[in-house]
Amino acid sequence: xxxxxxxxxxxxxxxxxxxxxxxxxxxxxxxxxxxxxxxxxxxxxxxxxxxxxxxxxxxxxxxxxxxxxxxxxxxxxxxxxxxxxxxxxxxxxxxxxxxxxxxxxxxxxxxxxxxxxxxxxxxxxxxxxxxxxxxxxxxxxxxxxxxxxxxxxxxxxxxxxxxxxxxxxxxxxxxxxxxxxxxxxxxxxxxx
Numbered sequence: 001x002x003x004x005x006x007x008x009x010x011x012x013x014x015x016x017x018x019x020x021x022x023x024x025x026x027x028x029x030x031x032x033x034x035x036x037x038x039x040x041x042x043x044x045x046x047x048x049x050x051x052x053x054x055x056x057x058x059x060x061x062x063x064x065x066x067x068x069x070x071x072x073x074x075x076x077x078x079x080x081x082x083x084x085x086x087x088x089x090x091x092x093x094x095x096x097x098x099x100x101x102x103x104x105x106x107x108x109x110x111x112x113x114x115x116x117x118x119x120x121x122x123x124x125x126x127x128x129x130x131x132x133x134x135x136x137x138x139x140x141x142x143x144x145x146x147x148x149x150x151x152x153x154x155x156x157x158x159x160x161x162x163x164x165x166x167x168x169x170x171x172x173x174x175x176x177x178x179x180x181x182x183x184x185x186x187x188x189x190x191x192x
Contacts, residue, residue, distance in 0.1 A: 082126025082171040082178075083110055089169070089180050095120065104153040107146040112154060119162040121151045123186075126171045135170035136183055144187050164189070 087097055095113040102109045111122040125135040168186040172179045
């Protein structure tokens, strides 16, 4: 008797799981439909306000433009220069640079340093100007997760036991008159 109840109970749970899966799939489909409706309403609003509807469509659905080789090379050189400036700045502040451009797979941490017994992991963001948003905002959630994963690999590989701090250095401008902003404890990790 208990065996039959157990089988029926297991069957019932499986049915509930199937229903939950169907509901989740339906919600996903609805969110795609709502997204399409939202786009339609934006286009309708653009038409009624006499904005350029085609420009709105091109902006929304056009694939990103490919950057030229020169543009990518210039951006890479700017980043390298910024990392060198950040390393010099940190050394002037008394930091001991342990590693630069430490990689784990495709992920990378720009600078790993020691500051009075604290292992400091530093992400450097260099911009020639800040037309759109501050350089610090380029370190989004996904980038932070990547930094944490690489740091975890570094700590395990080199058996580091110091407390860990995550900083961001933003460098805006070119040459010697560039502005350097150092954000200590830019983000936190609850458990490492």
